[in-house]
Amino acid sequence: MSNEKTLVLIKPDGVRRGLVGEVISRIESKGYLIEQSRMFTADRALLEDHYAEHKDKPFYEPLVEFMMSGPIVAIVASGNRVIEGFRSLAGATDPTLAAPGTIRGDLARDQGTKVVQNIVHGSDSSESAVREIAIFFPK
Numbered sequence: 001m002s003n004e005k006t007l008v009l010i011k012p013d014g015v016r017r018g019l020v021g022e023v024i025s026r027i028e029s030k031g032y033l034i035e036q037s038r039m040f041t042a043d044r045a046l047l048e049d050h051y052a053e054h055k056d057k058p059f060y061e062p063l064v065e066f067m068m069s070g071p072i073v074a075i076v077a078s079g080n081r082v083i084e085g086f087r088s089l090a091g092a093t094d095p096t097l098a099a100p101g102t103i104r105g106d107l108a109r110d111q112g113t114k115v116v117q118n119i120v121h122g123s124d125s126s127e128s129a130v131r132e133i134a135i136f137f138p139k
C-alpha cells in the first residue's frame with residue numbers, strides 16, 4: 001500500500017524531556033510524511049480503548065496512569081511500509097535492549113518504574129493502525 005498510515009504517540013516522558021522535535025525529525029528524515037498531529041492530555045477512557053489488548057497485563061494500570069500523566073503528541077505518519085518502518089525507528093519495547101540508533105535505544109533507559117517508559121508508541125499492524133487512528137483522530 002503506497003499511502004499506508006500509522007499512529008505514532010510521543011508519550012508523556014518524551015514531551016516532558018523536550019523530545020517532540022527530535023522524534024518528528026527522525027520520522028521526517030526517514031522520508032515519511034507527517035499527515036496530522038495533535039497535542040493533548042489523554043483521559044482514562046481513551047487510553048483504556050487504545051490499550052484494550054493489554055487489559056489483563058500486570059503493567060496495564062501503571063501504563064494507563066503514566067499515559068495520563070501529562071501531554072502527549074498523537075501523529076498520523078504515512079508512506080510505503082510506514083507501520084513496520086516506524087517500529088524499526090522506535091526500536092525494541094525495552095529501552096535497555098533497544099538498539100543504539102533507534103529512538104528508544106538512543107533516548108530512553110530503564111527508570112525502575114512498574115511500566116516501561118519508552119518515549120513512543122507505534123501501531124503494530126494495519127488493523128491496529130486503522131483502529132488507533134480512529135481513536136486519536138475521530139472524524
Ligand code: DAT
Pocket residue numbers: 059063092093114115116117118120121122124
Ligand atoms: P510496544 O509499545 O513496543 O508495542 P507493547 O504493546 O507490548 O509494546 O506494550 C505497550 C507498552 O507497555 C510498552 O510500550 C511499554 C509497556 N510495557 C510492555 N511490556 C512491559 C513489561 N513487561 N513491563 C512493563 N511495561 C511494559
Ligand code: MG
Pocket residue numbers: 122124
Ligand atoms: Mg504495542
